[in-house]
Structure formats: C-alpha cells, structure tokens
Amino acid sequence: MERxxxxxxxISGVDPVIINKTQARLDNLTxxxxxxxxxxxxxxxxxxxxxxxxxxxVNKVIFTLAADHGVTDEGVSAYPxxxxxxxxxxxxxxxxxxxxxxxxxxARVVVVDIGVSADLKPDPKLRVEKINYGTKxxxxxxxxxxxxxxxxxxxxxxxxxxxxxxxxxxxxxxEMGIGNTTAASAITASFxxxxxxxxxxxxxGLDDPGLKNKIEVxxxxxxxxxxxxxxxxxxxxxxxxxxxxxxxxxxxxAASHKxxxxxxxxxxxxxxxxxxxxxxxxxxxxxxxxxxxxxxxxIILEHIxxxxxxxxxxxxxxxxxxxxxxxxxxxxxxxxxxxxxxxxANVSEKNI
Amino acid sequence: MERxxxxxxxISGVDPVIINKTQARLDNLTxxxxxxxxxxxxxxxxxxxxxxxxxxxVNKVIFTLAADHGVTDEGVSAYPxxxxxxxxxxxxxxxxxxxxxxxxxxARVVVVDIGVSADLKPDPKLRVEKINYGTKxxxxxxxxxxxxxxxxxxxxxxxxxxxxxxxxxxxxxxEMGIGNTTAASAITASFxxxxxxxxxxxxxGLDDPGLKNKIEVxxxxxxxxxxxxxxxxxxxxxxxxxxxxxxxxxxxxAASHKxxxxxxxxxxxxxxxxxxxxxxxxxxxxxxxxxxxxxxxxIILEHIxxxxxxxxxxxxxxxxxxxxxxxxxxxxxxxxxxxxxxxxANVSEKNI
Numbered sequence: 001m002e003r004x005x006x007x008x009x010x011i012s013g014v015d016p017v018i019i020n021k022t023q024a025r026l027d028n029l030t031x032x033x034x035x036x037x038x039x040x041x042x043x044x045x046x047x048x049x050x051x052x053x054x055x056x057x058v059n060k061v062i063f064t065l066a067a068d069h070g071v072t073d074e075g076v077s078a079y080p081x082x083x084x085x086x087x088x089x090x091x092x093x094x095x096x097x098x099x100x101x102x103x104x105x106x107a108r109v110v111v112v113d114i115g116v117s118a119d120l121k122p123d124p125k126l127r128v129e130k131i132n133y134g135t136k137x138x139x140x141x142x143x144x145x146x147x148x149x150x151x152x153x154x155x156x157x158x159x160x161x162x163x164x165x166x167x168x169x170x171x172x173x174x175e176m177g178i179g180n181t182t183a184a185s186a187i188t189a190s191f192x193x194x195x196x197x198x199x200x201x202x203x204x205g206l207d208d209p210g211l212k213n214k215i216e217v218x219x220x221x222x223x224x225x226x227x228x229x230x231x232x233x234x235x236x237x238x239x240x241x242x243x244x245x246x247x248x249x250x251x252x253x254a255a256s257h258k259x260x261x262x263x264x265x266x267x268x269x270x271x272x273x274x275x276x277x278x279x280x281x282x283x284x285x286x287x288x289x290x291x292x293x294x295x296x297x298x299i300i301l302e303h304i305x306x307x308x309x310x311x312x313x314x315x316x317x318x319x320x321x322x323x324x325x326x327x328x329x330x331x332x333x334x335x336x337x338x339x340x341x342x343x344x345a346n347v348s349e350k351n352i
Numbered sequence: 353m354e355r356x357x358x359x360x361x362x363i364s365g366v367d368p369v370i371i372n373k374t375q376a377r378l379d380n381l382t383x384x385x386x387x388x389x390x391x392x393x394x395x396x397x398x399x400x401x402x403x404x405x406x407x408x409x410v411n412k413v414i415f416t417l418a419a420d421h422g423v424t425d426e427g428v429s430a431y432p433x434x435x436x437x438x439x440x441x442x443x444x445x446x447x448x449x450x451x452x453x454x455x456x457x458x459a460r461v462v463v464v465d466i467g468v469s470a471d472l473k474p475d476p477k478l479r480v481e482k483i484n485y486g487t488k489x490x491x492x493x494x495x496x497x498x499x500x501x502x503x504x505x506x507x508x509x510x511x512x513x514x515x516x517x518x519x520x521x522x523x524x525x526x527e528m529g530i531g532n533t534t535a536a537s538a539i540t541a542s543f544x545x546x547x548x549x550x551x552x553x554x555x556x557g558l559d560d561p562g563l564k565n566k567i568e569v570x571x572x573x574x575x576x577x578x579x580x581x582x583x584x585x586x587x588x589x590x591x592x593x594x595x596x597x598x599x600x601x602x603x604x605x606a607a608s609h610k611x612x613x614x615x616x617x618x619x620x621x622x623x624x625x626x627x628x629x630x631x632x633x634x635x636x637x638x639x640x641x642x643x644x645x646x647x648x649x650x651i652i653l654e655h656i657x658x659x660x661x662x663x664x665x666x667x668x669x670x671x672x673x674x675x676x677x678x679x680x681x682x683x684x685x686x687x688x689x690x691x692x693x694x695x696x697a698n699v700s701e702k703n704i
Contacts, residue, residue: 029449030439030442030447030448030449031448031449031668032430032431032555032556032557032667032668033557034557035556035557035666035667035668036449036664036666036668036672037645037664037665037666037667038664038665038666039664039666078384078702079384079700079701079702080700082700083699083700086697086698086699086700087382087699089697089698090382090692090697090699093692093697095382095691095692095696095697096382096383096691096692096697097381097382097383097388097687097691099690099691100683100686100687100690100691101683101686101687103686103690104682104683104686203384204384204387204702205384205385205386205387205702293389309664310662311663312388312389312390312391312661312680313389313390314387314388314389314390314391315384315387315389316383316384316387316388320388324680324683327679327683328664328676330456331452331453331456331676331679334452334453334455334456335449335452335453338451338452338455339447339448339449339451339452340442340445340447340448344447345438345441345442345445345447345448346438346441347435347438347439347442348431348432348434348435348438349431350430350431350556350557
C-alpha cells in the first residue's frame with residue numbers, strides 16, 4: 001500500500017499556465033478560432049498533462065493485461081475460459097486486433113500475464129507478473145485477497161515504470177480475460193450505485209438467457225461480498241480482476257509521471273473507476289477513447305466526467321479503441337506543433 | 353453534360369457477393385462476432401465498393417478545391433475574401449490543417465484553384481482549373497451560369513481521372529472558400545426543404561447579428577433565384593459554388609471508378625447532396641467522416657442516409673475531417689486483411 005500512496009503523492013493537477021499558453025498558440029494557427037474542436041481540446045490537455053509546450057508523442061505504448069476469472073464457472077461468458085491463454089499467444093504472435101491497430105497508430109504493445117489460469121510458454125514478448133492463477137469465483141466469495149488486490153495495483157505501477165525507461169509519451173490501457181465484463185459490471189455497480197440490469201451487457205456475445213444469468217450472478221456476488229464503495233481496494237478484491245487492478249496501477253503511475261493515459265472500453269473503464277476512487281486527481285490525465293457498446297461503459301464515463309472521442313460500436317477490448325484514441329491524440333499534437341500561424345503564412349485574421 | 357451522363361452510366365451498385373464473403377471472413381477473425389462494430393461495417397463497404405476481397409488503401413488522395421463567392425459582398429463571413437487565396441498559398445506551402453492531417457494518415461493533397469477571384473502565382477503543387485474569378489453575388493442573381501455549373505462538375509471528373517493515373521485507392525473531399533457555408537446552406541435548403549434558420553450556422557465564426565444577416569441573405573437568394581430541387585444543375589448554378597460543383601464531379605467520378613469517397617464536413621456534404629441528386633446510387637460509395645458543428649450538416653447526412661464516423665466538433669473544412677475518416681478506413685481494412693483467424697491462431701470459438 002505504501003507504493004500506491006507514494007505514487008498518489010506525486011500526482012499533481014495539470015498545468016493551467018501551459019494550457020492557457022497552448023490556447024493562445026492554437027488561436028494563432030491558420031484556421032478559424034476553435035474550428036478543430038475536440039482536437040484542440042486534446043492538444044491543450046496533453047500540454048497541460050506533460051507540462052510541455054511542444055509535446056511529441058513518439059513513444060506510444062499499449063499495455064494489454066490478461067487474467068482469468070473464477071466467475072466463469074457460473075457460465076457468464078459465451079466463450080470458454082481457455083480463450084484467455086489462447087489469445088495471449090495470439091497477442092504475442094501479432095495476430096490479434098490490438099496488434100493490427102497498435103501498428104496502425106505506431107504504438108508498441110506490452111503483453112502481460114497478470115493472472116492467467118495456466119502457465120504460459122515463456123516468450124521474450126510476454127511479461128509474466130502473475131498474481132495468481134485466475135481469481136476465485138466471486139459468486140462464492142471474494143475474487144481475491146486484499147493483499148492480492150494491492151499486489152495487482154503494484155504490478156501495474158511497476159510495469160509502467162519499467163517500460164518508462166524505454167520511453168513513454170502516451171499510454172493506452174488494454175485487457176483480455178474471459179469473464180471480465182462480469183467483474184467490470186460488478187465494480188461499476190459498487191461504485192456508481194446504478195442498477196445491475198442497466199450496467200450489464202452481453203460481453204463477447206451472450207444470448208438472452210445468458211444475459212439474465214449474468215445479471216443474477218453479479219447481483220448474488222454483490223450481496224454475498226458486500227464490497228465497500230468507500231474502500232476501492234475492497235471493491236477490487238471482492239468483485240474485481242487482476243488485469244483491472246493492474247490497469248488501475250498503470251493509470252495511477254501514468255498520472256504520477258505526467259503521462260496522458262488513453263482509456264479503452266468497459267473493462268479499462270472499470271480500472272479507471274478504481275484509480276479515480278483511489279485518487280480523483282487522475283481524471284485530468286485520462287482521455288476516454290471511445291464509447292463501448294456495453295451499457296455500463298457510458299455510466300462509468302458519466303460518473304468520472306469523461307467524454308469519449310469515438311463512437312464506433314466497439315466491444316472487443318484488448319486496447320483496440322485506445323489505439324485509435326492514441327492516433328487522434330497524435331493528430332491533435334501535430335496540429336498544434338506543425339501548422340503555420342497567420343503571421344508566418346501571411347493569412348489575414350478575422351475582420352472583427 | 354454528356355461527360356456527366358457517361359460518368360453516371362458507369363456507376364453500378366456495390367457488390368453484395370463480396371460483402372457477404374467479407375462478412376464471413378470477418379467472422380473468422382480472432383474476436384467476438386461483430387465486436388469491432390463500425391470498423392467491420394467499413395471494411396465490408398470498402399470491399400463491396402472496390403470489388404476486391406483484399407483491398408489495400410495505399411494511395412490516399414484528398415482533393416482540396418478553392419473558390420471564391422460573390423455573396424461575400426453581403427457580409428456573410430467573419431473573414432475577408434482575400435483569405436481564400438492566402439489559404440491556397442498556405443496549402444501549397446504545407447502549413448494548413450489539411451496538410452498536417454493528410455500527412456498524419458499518409459494521404460497526398462491535391463490543391464486546386466477552381467474559381468479563386470485572383471490570379472495565383474503558378475506553382476507545380478497547384479492545379480489551376482479556374483471556371484471563373486469567383487461566383488457572382490447570389491443575392492443579386494444566379495451565382496453562375498448553367499454552363500459554368502456543368503463545367504465545374506466536369507472539372508471534378510477530370511481532376512479525379514487524371515489523378516487516378518497516379519493511383520487512388522480512397523479519396524477524400526476538401527474545400528476552401530470564404531463564404532461557402534452560405535452557398536452550402538442555400539443548397540441544403542433547396543434540396544431538403546428544411547428551414548434556413550435550422551440549416552445556417554456561424555461558418556468561420558460569425559457573431560449573432562452576422563448570423564441573422566446571413567440567414568436573411570440566404571432567404572433572399574432563394575426567393576430571387578428559385579432554384580429547382582428537381583434539377584440539381586439548376587440548384588448548383590443558382591446558389592452553389594465552383595468548389596462545390598467540382599467536388600460533386602469528384603464524387604461521381606469516384607463512384608464510377610469503384611473508389612470509396614470520404615465526405616468531409618458541411619460544404620463537402622452539400623457537394624455530396626448535389627451528386628446524390630444527380631445519381632442516388634453514389635450513396636453507397638460515400639463514407640461520412642464526421643458530423644460538423646454546422647447544423648445543416650446533420651440535415652444533409654440524414655437526408656442522404658449516412659452515419660458519420662467521428663463527432664469531434666470540427667468545422668474547419670479543407671478535408672480535415674475527411675483525412676481522419678481515411679485513417680479509420682485504413683484501420684478497418686487492416687483489421688480485415690492482417691488479423692489472424694481462429695484456426696490459424698488456435699483460438700477456440702464461441703461455445704454456442
């Protein structure tokens with residue numbers, strides 16, 4: 001817990017002076033005032049976060065954390081549990097959606113086993129930070145111990161700080177874990193108090209009876225474990241997942257190192273919620289990439305107060321929406337740093 | 353007109369067999385069915401348009417057409433008319449928003465003077481296809497002759513077909529012209545019948561009295577010229593612009609050459625409306641990049657039946673939103689062609 005507290009201590013507010021300077025600079029570029037809308041907002045935010053007037057997003061990193069969930073015993077997913085490990089091999093081989101989209105935006109993917117229920121074949125492209133072989137079934141008791149929850153967050157902080165040595169200018173969150181929309185839904189219900197029915201979606205593709213069962217399993221788990229919303233570690237340990245804890249740690253670490261962090265979809269959103277409940281100041285460091293098709297995601301974004309950049313009906317996870325969001329952030333920074341000014345281009349300003 | 357008719361004759365429907373094949377292929381990729389949402393839709397559409405099962409968007413081209421508008425005499429813009437020519441030099445020098453965003457997505461920009469009111473310095477990077485030195489003031493009579501309207505569309509077809517020899521896999525529409533949101537608003541009112549007040553926005557940044565004046569000028573122009581919505585050339589000639597006609601030609605030519613065309617914002621939308629009214633089949637070839645902050649743009653998109661990809665409060669034009677849309681189209685095609693299948697990656701499929 002000390003490591004978490006030390007990380008939080010280093011999170012300051014974003015720099016308002018630099019944000020104002022950036023606004024003035026944007027207003028001098030050859031375009032009508034504010035005409036690049038949310039790209040301008042994004043550029044300002046990135047300057048405020050990094051404290052740099054000329055940020056450059058060279059090192060783009062997406063962390064894709066994989067873990068298993070004991071609650072899959074309750075039949076909450078359309079896919080078998082084995083898919084988590086299989087997909088990790090796919091990430092390492094470069095064949096998954098996140099590999100394609102990360103390459104598209106020039107980001108590197110850091111694949112991490114933070115709690116897959118099998119021992120995976122060693123691979124130089126795979127980081128192993130296994131907290132345990134999957135969580136326990138939260139419908140029968142806490143998903144993990146309090147100590148494991150803290151360890152998962154620590155692992156995220158460590159992952160970020162180690163990767164920082166290779167350079168990180170912007171980071172995206174990603175995950176893989178059969179059953180993890182169930183955990184994300186339970187976390188969202190705990191923190192926001194929204195009804196489970198409104199939060200819970202079909203995940204990777206449940207049918208109607210499957211969705212009904214998933215809702216009941218979540219309700220049962222909340223009733224049994226009574227996670228305390230005033231204690232984020234308690235919520236994470238009782239109904240969370242190792243990848244969610246790890247991502248919360250990455251988000252906290254990113255904020256403490258003045259790095260913009262692009263939040264992917266629903267599960268990443270649940271991790272963002274955990275981080276936000278631990279330290280509300282992280283909000284200013286978060287960029288919401290997109291609005292997922294999972295209903296609970298919208299509830300999370302509204303609760304934190306984030307407006308998503310994209311609305312493409314994505315629900316894959318892995319960090320795929322985050323990758324596209326990183327692409328937009330890159331575009332925003334290039335607008336700021338590469339466009340001509342009215343003066344340099346000899347263009348007349350507004351009449352009035 | 354014959355050239356337009358010949359172009360239209362070559363526009364066929366998109367290929368449903370290839371779209372079905374693409375759907376089957378997408379369903380075999382290592383992701384839950386449909387989980388990449390609109391990216392999957394986009395990939396299917398591009399396959400259907402091009403007739404290729406393995407499209408590759410190597411040659412990305414954005415046409416940025418510049419022209420002046422006589423209606424600026426009525427004080428409808430916050431910027432002086434001279435800015436059109438000044439911005440053309442900025443495009444050629446590479447300092448404008450479109451240059452930065454086109455480079456970001458790997459597109460080349462074709463800058464065209466199709467009706468700027470000044471003689472511009474010759475430059476190898478500038479195409480001159482001037483129909484006239486700006487349109488006439490539509491508040492006093494037709495903006496151009498019927499012959500000029502046809503010539504503008506022809507110029508667009510020629511531009512596309514010449515550039516096609518250098519290779520075009522996807523095309524984006526862009527424009528620059530002080531006063532052209534006034535023309536776009538008048539075109540939108542003519543074709544859709546929506547009230548001018550609802551369609552008309554602040555353009556590059558009008559204040560309240562300026563907006564009121566702009567609405568009155570548009571109403572007056574429509575009353576005076578009586579454009580016939582059943583005759584798209586009539587609408588274009590009476591209340592249009594040369595860049596709008598040129599873009600309509602580019603859109604028709606793109607469809608006739610089985611090339612996806614990414615529509616930028618409001619003015620490009622007005623051009624799309626002209627092309628759509630000339631030949632409704634072009635609809636299937638259009639990809640709406642984003643929803644502009646100009647209210648009339650939403651009306652156009654709904655009228656044609658297009659759902660925009662991005663909602664970033666952009667209102668710059670030039671093709672900037674189109675560039676970002678091209679980036680998403682590229683991502684969609686890469687998903688289709690670069691992801692592993694369940695079989696190749698040894699990943700289990702859905703339980704049910």
